Amino acid sequence: MTHKIIVALDFADAASALALVERFDPALCRLKVGKELFTVAGPELVRALVARGFEVFLDLKFHDIPNTVAAACRAAAGLGVWMLNVHASGGRRMMTAAQQALVDMPQRPLLIAVTVLTSMSAEDLIEVGVSDAPADQVLRLARLSQACKLDGVVCSAQEAAMLRADLGGDFRLVTPGIRPAGLDAGDQRRVMAPAEALRAGATDLVIGRPITTAADPLAALRQIQSDIQNT
Numbered sequence: 001m002t003h004k005i006i007v008a009l010d011f012a013d014a015a016s017a018l019a020l021v022e023r024f025d026p027a028l029c030r031l032k033v034g035k036e037l038f039t040v041a042g043p044e045l046v047r048a049l050v051a052r053g054f055e056v057f058l059d060l061k062f063h064d065i066p067n068t069v070a071a072a073c074r075a076a077a078g079l080g081v082w083m084l085n086v087h088a089s090g091g092r093r094m095m096t097a098a099q100q101a102l103v104d105m106p107q108r109p110l111l112i113a114v115t116v117l118t119s120m121s122a123e124d125l126i127e128v129g130v131s132d133a134p135a136d137q138v139l140r141l142a143r144l145s146q147a148c149k150l151d152g153v154v155c156s157a158q159e160a161a162m163l164r165a166d167l168g169g170d171f172r173l174v175t176p177g178i179r180p181a182g183l184d185a186g187d188q189r190r191v192m193a194p195a196e197a198l199r200a201g202a203t204d205l206v207i208g209r210p211i212t213t214a215a216d217p218l219a220a221l222r223q224i225q226s227d228i229q230n231t
């Protein structure tokens with residue numbers, strides 16, 4: 001079965017995003033709408049992607065007081081998205097409020113939590129007061145997310161094997177920071193190649209620039225899918 005890569009639509013306007021989406025098929029990939037595109041194109045674009053049959057991951061990483069995050073999650077779920085997320089560092093009460101806000105929805109989206117951003121290194125964590133290694137902080141926040149009954153976490157594929165062993169099989173490990181061999185990591189710091197990430201236990205690969213900035217994005221997507229075919 002083809003692994004449905006989640007393509008990150010990090011574009012400055014709806015027209016650019018839709019020009020790319022025109023070439024993709026919901027049977028081939030899922031789509032991620034993040035802060036840049038949502039800020040400029042809003043719920044209307046999300047609804048349009050859902051109406052075209054795509055499973056949409058709304059990557060707004062909610063991080064606020066529990067009441068505000070719970071209401072934001074309900075609003076996001078109302079757009080018909082497949083998955084949405086919060087920051088695990090918002091804590092137990094915030095994540096539980098988010099989970100509870102969605103629990104009785106007829107078409108409940110998956111709810112996951114960001115552990116440590118894949119752009120962060122050990123040095124970055126120290127600067128914000130976290131002296132533990134990234135992997136230890138990821139494990140702490142992933143355990144908390146699971147205790148709050150979330151469906152999974154966002155982590156680096158570098159932590160996937162550890163999390164899979166600790167948290168069991170029924171927990172999504174959604175991994176950005178995916179870079180096919182030879183491609184520029186850019187601002188990402190904890191990266192891994194696609195096939196390696198799946199072998200480590202990642203359930204969902206999030207890939208942006210390696211696809212969206214390629215001369216032929218559809219060919220780039222198909223090439224990655226072919227590379228991971230037998231993993």
Ligand SMILES: O=c1ccn([C@@H]2O[C@H](COP(=O)(O)O)[C@@H](O)[C@H]2O)c(=O)[nH]1
Nearest residue numbers: 008034116117118176177206207208209
């Ligand atoms: O820890 C995180 C959480 C989210 N992201 C998002 O994933 C994509 C990655 O894009 P690339 O171009 O493949 O680097 C992007 O939309 C981020 O906002 C992440 O990278 N790390």
